[in-house]
Amino acid sequence: MCFYVNKMLVSGLIDKPVNKEFELLFETGVDEMNWDDLHDGEQDIWPELDAVREYRAQVYELVKEVIQTHPALDKPITMASPAWSLAMSFEHERIHLETSSVLIRELPLEYVTQPDSWPDWLTAPTGQNYDPKQGEHYPSNEMLEVDSTRVALGKPNAWPTFGWDNEYGKDQREVSGFKASKYLISNGEFFQFVQAGGYEQRRYWSESGWGWRQFRNVKWPTFWVQDGPAGSHRYKLRTTFSEIPMQWSWPAVVNFYEAKAYCAWLSEREDSSVPYRLLAESEHLVIRDPALSAAIDWEPGSQEQLGLDSVMHSSPDRPANHNLRFGSEGAVNALTSNALGFHDSFGNVWQWCEDPFHPLPDFKIHPYYTDFSAPCFDGEHQMILGGSFISTGDEASIWSRFHFRPHFFQHAGFRLVLDSDAAEKKGDKYDTDEVVNQYLLFHWGEESDQFDQSLASRIQVPRVTNLITRTVELMNQFSTGKNSALDLGCAVGRSTFELAREFGSVMGLDYSDAFIDAAEHLRTAKSLSYQRWETGRHNTQLTAEVDPAIDCNQLGFVQGDAANLDAVPLLQNNEPYDAILLSNLMCRLSEPEYCLKQFTESNRYLQQGGILVISSPNTWMAPYTNPDSFLDGADSEATLAALGECLPGFERLHEEDLPFMIREHRRKYEYIVAQVSVWRKL
Missing domain, CATH: 3.90.1580.10 (paralog of FGE (formylglycine-generating enzyme))
Known part of the structure; x- marks a missing residue:
């Protein structure tokens, strides 16, 4: 109400105030510089509520009189006309309709009452649900x-x-x-x-x-x-x-x-x-x-x-x-x-x-x-x-x-x-052509493809295990059910294909679009050519081939975040899995604990009695994971204990150290010893 009076005074629509004290007191609105700008000054400056209501009624009558009688309202209203101050006041009141509704929304319910004429909902409220699913409770x-x-x-x-x-x-x-x-x-x-x-x-x-x-x-x-x-x-x-x-x-x-x-x-x-x-x-x-x-x-x-x-x-x-x-x-x-x-x-x-x-x-x-x-x-x-x-x-x-x-x-x-x-591709840290070729060799190359044979004949090559073969063996060995398996961090998909030999249905998930594209190509075309880097400008073309004995109709691939399976529509209508493989994945997640919570807090993805096979080199690095979220320890047993703390309701069935190598080129390899553990959901 003070705004109406002050703006009509400025524009010349009226020539005297209604209540000078009120119009000075209420002139400035709230715009605290910071969230902790609290005024704890004198409270006795505020007038009684009845006095404010009386003032509001006076201003209402004044505004009505101006609208009905002032000659400025007989002309078109432009930015330069005195009547612009009335339009300004109307719009200012509309702003405070909105800001006041927010303040009402912040008040305890016992202090507010919904007006009888308040409009209905746009969408009628649904019943309570504490476990929202994308595509069901909110749209993708x-x-x-x-x-x-x-x-x-x-x-x-x-x-x-x-x-x-x-x-x-x-x-x-x-x-x-x-x-x-x-x-x-x-x-x-x-x-x-x-x-x-x-x-x-x-x-x-x-x-x-x-x-x-x-x-x-x-x-x-x-x-x-x-x-x-x-x-x-x-x-x-x-x-x-x-x-x-x-x-x-x-x-x-x-x-x-x-x-x-x-x-x-x-x-x-x-x-x-x-x-x-x-x-x-x-x-x-x-x-x-x-x-x-x-x-x-x-x-x-x-x-x-x-x-x-x-x-x-x-x-x-x-x-x-x-x-x-x-x-x-x-x-x-x-x-x-x-x-x-x-x-x-x-x-x-x-x-x-x-x-x-x-x-x-x-x-x-x-x-x-x-x-x-x-x-x-x-x-x-x-x-x-x-x-x-x-x-x-x-x-x-x-x-x-x-x-x-x-x-x-x-x-x-x-x-x-x-x-x-x-916006074009996700997974930029992983999915260059060079890395895709490297992983195709690691997953699909024969042992003879991995090592330069002339070099291998002159030196003693470290004895290593095939990571994919061994983790798949553990999935087959410890899973009592063989209906379905989920391969998280499947990369270019070899483990997903191998699991399909034993499990009736297998889904491979990776964050990299390029990895998933390669795996899906192998599923549909059964083969894929790639380049093995020798050194410098020299490469050798090889071909990844799917064993004809594998039924590719039993498996599929999807791009997604292993720590947010709820956001993967393709996983939402499936029954819980019998076994889930997490291979060299955990130390590349920003919040690894939240990935595991998906399996501890509900049976949506892993059924009771199901197993997790977790393989990790434990290369915890700040660019990938917040140091506060590292699942590491002073030694290997302490690291397993940290992992176990994130898996309440699970028992540890097996653990082993698994050495393997990833070739970069003819004379350079990455030697890794993964810590592998198997956990059953009780």
């Missing part, structure tokens, strides 16, 4: 390719709706090709970060973000409600006026720090050479419906282009969860996609952007509100774009450019972006 979120392009920014000055000063100006930006997630990041996707201990890992957070996390002692998103003992990862969801079962398909509502930490965690988990990040402002313009770009060229009198802004005209062709059409955020796949395949480019929840809040070229401060935008061009405010379910008016416009400090909570989420040069 593919990355969609976007070509390089050029975008124009800036609201036309004569566009016939109110705009904040930062929306005006003109800019042209070149946008390189990128990939962006089809959907906003869902609670189900964010749950993986929470479950993986992402809030406890310093390396995922910026310095200021980690300071906020420690200060607040945050362990999950602020609107998730703990629904079980610590560590159980059982949550409900707090909406504006109620607490409901967790909705895994709804967008994760987080602040900027949390969104960026998720990006860092996912980059590490997927071993991406170029990290995941948030949208840039220019990229948000690109993923919108392409038809909207025509609005930038609007000229007075063109009605068709005005209809491109849903504030002016709601179009069924561009549905959005905004304007309080529904009473909360809803499933990220509830509404249809735009022409580019993206869902919720507008509405549902705001989208945090990489850009600090900044002016467009030719920006001019509006004299009626000099401190709305300019003080926030300080590098301390992040842009949010797209609006939320409760965004109305200018907030829901295609022109809106809003901003908040990174620790603030709004109805805001995010989507992921990968630069194009990072």
